[in-house]
Amino acid sequence: MGILDAFRRKKKGNSAALAKDRLQVIIAHERSGANAPDYLIPLREEVLAVIRKYVAVDDEAVRMQIEREGDYEILELNVTLPESGSHAASDR
């Protein structure tokens, strides 16, 4: 194998490395969803609806996940508000 092979190899080397990166991201995501309780999805929907009474946010604005620490389960709730603070509900 010549020097050229080594260069070619470097390029291709990205393909397996890319596969690994993508897998690590998606698997971490799926693992966090897999052991989530069934109520998490409807709960998220309702929280989103409540927030929308006051602020116009998009569908992805509310994120929830369950973290386990020892004997505790922690419900983590993240709401991303729009930058301009645009108010949705006209009656406020």
Place this chain on the structure above:
Amino acid sequence: MARVIVVTSGKGGVGKTTTATAFAAGLAQAGNKVVVVDFDIGLRNVDLVMGCERRVVFDFVNVIQGDANLNQALIRDKRVDNLCILSASQTRDKDALTEEGVERVIGELTERFDYVICDSPAGIERGAQLAMYHADDALVVVNPEVSSVRDSDRVLGLLASRTRRAEQGDEPVTEHLVLTRYSPSRVDKGEMLTVDDVCEILSVRLLGVIPESEAVLTASNAGIPVTLEAATDAGQAYLDAVARYLGEEREHRLPTQRKGLFGRLFGS
């Protein structure tokens, strides 16, 4: 006490049946009483790979439905002592296996054998869950390829939640990774995930690495479990995996990546 071992993967065609039959033969060659149970209802293949397809009279579903007893349905391997198979049926009715029926048959098998090997169908639906339900150990078969690795992770999740051990709060199913169809030259070129990549992503103990090998096809063409061809690379790799399973320390010898100077310089 008998051990029930499920061979599972999620994704289809990755080498479950090859692994189940090779592993079963290897355990029997080591002097254990072993039965392979084909859970792939409607798509049975253990019989062909083991070379006893013409001797199947009664199958797993017949036993569950009470049309035959185990003695009638168990087929003895002609080459290896103490190795039997219980064939899947070719019925198209996927619901032919019932929870109670499976429990009863597995229960009877554990009284007669040292190891009960359950060859799972592909997927993560009912058939796969029935195959894993009674498992003490799992051989998770994975190819070094993105969709196979991802599916295996789903299966690991099921093993931890949808098995008898999980439901009863017993010690969890022992998981072992069997990485098959591994091609060192493609790993060298950076085209294929490495052993270390897969182990790191899935964080499961590695039981064996089985190279991509013509010997597998040749053996299945002839209906011979590949471990009976001990001189072949794949046969040897499976025998090593069996020995490790039985507690022996054996180095993972075969498909190591030999990095040349350039490989190291360019970090591929």
